[in-house]
Amino acid sequence: MTTLVVCLDRTDDVGRKTGLRSPVVGWEAVRALVTDVGLADPEDSGVNTLLESLRVAQDLRDENEEVVVAVVSGDHESMVSADRAVAEQLDDLIANYEPDSAVVVTDSAEDERLIPIVESRVRVDSVDRVVVRQARDIESTYYLLKQFLADEELRQTVLVPIGLTLLVFPVLAMRIGAAEGAAAITTVIGLFLLYKGFNVDELLTRFTHQTRESLYSGQVSVVTYVVAAGLTFVGLFVGALGVSNLGDTPGVVIPATRFAFDSIPWLAMAALTASAGRLLDEAIGEDPIRQSFLNLPFIVVAVGLVVRGFSAYFLEEQGVIDPFVVPAAELGVLSTERFVMGAGERLALFVVTAIVVSLVGARIASSVSGSGEATERGDGGLEPELADGGPPSADGPEYDATVSTDAPADHEADPTTERFDPERTDGGADSNASSDAGTDSSGGSDGDDQDP
Template sequence: MTTLVCCLDRDSTVTTATGLTPPVVGWEAVRSLVTDVGLDDPEATTVNCLLEALRVTRDLNDSGTDAMVAVVSASPAGTTAPDRAVADQIDELAAEYDLTATVVVTGTTDDERLLPVIESRLQVDGVDRVVVRQARDIESTYYLLKQFLADEELRTTVLVPLGISLLLVPALLLWFSPAVALAGLAALLGGAVLYKGLGIDEYVSRLPEVSRELLYSGQVSLVTYVTAAGLMIVGLVSGGIAVTPLPESLAPIVVAAFLHSSSPWLTGAAVTAATGRLLDRWIADEPLPTAMLSLPAGMLAVGIIARGFTGYLLTVEFTVGSVGLSPIQRLAVFVAGGILVSLLGVKLATALATQPADPVSE
């Protein structure tokens, strides 16, 4: 009594790849088919089906059951119907080898359509369905997601802003219109992308260390940086207050009014921060480059010119004593003042940079 381990091949992959006439019977013949079919089409499901049939046959023989392996395959297209061809091969095997039962190994849903044909001729003790564990696209996606989730920095950069956005969706839709909610989410995601893209996270991560060094070293720049931060906040608030009564439809005028009101404070913040850095280097008796010495004057000049252009856009009249200046005259005065301040700053920086620093007498 022999149990047949039957590998079904309804789409005639075996006969097309090898040119053999089915059925193919025996361990060595089927194992040779694995190489031939695999070389013809490495991605064919039939390769896995053949290997599974060999494994089942080995396990049955090891357990004391007399088992033989065979592959039944439909004839090439144009001969007989696939089901009829497989039925003839099963009849041939049953008559030649005195078969009593079979274990059917299938690789596709199409192969399982042959099960009624097998059951009508032999007792089917089991059906082994071979399922490829990971298809190529699924496998690539799986490992890509696994690698993505394993990268802590990438996970924090992408998943955290996305999770916060999803959590805010219900609240924004509850309190605001869909347009406002969408704009808020877009602004949040855009800020997260710029935060990472511009490297702001690196500056923020170094901020505690830099602050600790400034605090323990007693540098003047610590005080000037805090002062600059306060001036910047005041400038932003001042600009916001200035544009509050303006209509939103006049976007250029709103921007000009904001810059016109905040530019003196922002300029003072920049000059204060740059001056503090200069004082630190001067106290430490470090060399003072010309570019660093001229930086406060350059920032002051930029602030003056920006104030002049924004005032011109707002067409604000300016009075010096009893002399009234038109907007274009006022702009010319500010531009000339900015250029003069810049030239004086460069001249002073060049003079200080070329002269050796005198020792500070106690």
């Protein structure tokens, strides 16, 4: 078993300070490299990393393992070229020495970014991180700040709001006061955090893209969405008017219920219009209509009826609206007298109607979807049925409707019939077996007659 002890140097500090080209392979070569790096820069932590690599290799040798110690360096020009250089050197080492596993030795967070490159080429048994007198915490903090400042998206997300806050707060403090300025800035920061937390920018981008695609493709839903938006605004306006007519009503329950009672018909029509447009797009398209789009309009109507019924029940109980009066009606020989429905009766009527509408929608959706699937199966023809082991056509040229029962047991069955009708083949075998039994029985009786 061969183990590769590899010391990673992403920024090529060893090469720049000693003038040597990596990889540096072998115990003696790495040991000489320690002296060269130490003489070039005694304060460099890379010296300790090289010594740690030698120590790990020595410990593995003491355990009677075959060890190859090497130093792999990248490039200081760019991170991409550095990673590619490390990958090429690792490929050469693996091709020459064929290690079974590797032990990675690093001394910084930047060098640790090379570990996935090593793991993609050889199994990594251990990662040895060299810490020199707690300098790792300082270096890690510096490295994180450096990476943070190098990321353009993070700079725009964090530094720009902080800078604007520091600029705007003194102006607001002088104009409207420190407390009011702090409150205004806190509100803006909260809105910004919600904006980023809910990915509003991505939602707006996706909505803009979908709208553009819908306009270019000529979908009917574009018009229905605009109509639905108009109906929604009408519903909100009507609901607000209903709340304003209540006057000074204490609490928020009655105004909210009144708003729902007045606005829900318009909101339901808006949702119904939008769903109808989407259903038309599905019907015009080549793909079959999905069951969810067929059922959605009925669900919208059912939900609207339920909300309308419950809001009417609460408002009627509080005396805000009048009871529902059914006028007298005559239809031929049938006639009904005028009667008043109570709040509970009205609620029951709305709930039952909503349930019936939802059931009708589910039934229609399942029927349309089932007929579409049956049509697709019908277009498949006879070949899928034969592939599944079904019976072939009775008038086909290879179908034999007669089964001979007096054939000998060792007769040869028709291969075509056996391939397409396994049940007939089994039945033929049973018939042959019965025929054999009958033959044996008759033979036995003849033998008995011949015995004296």
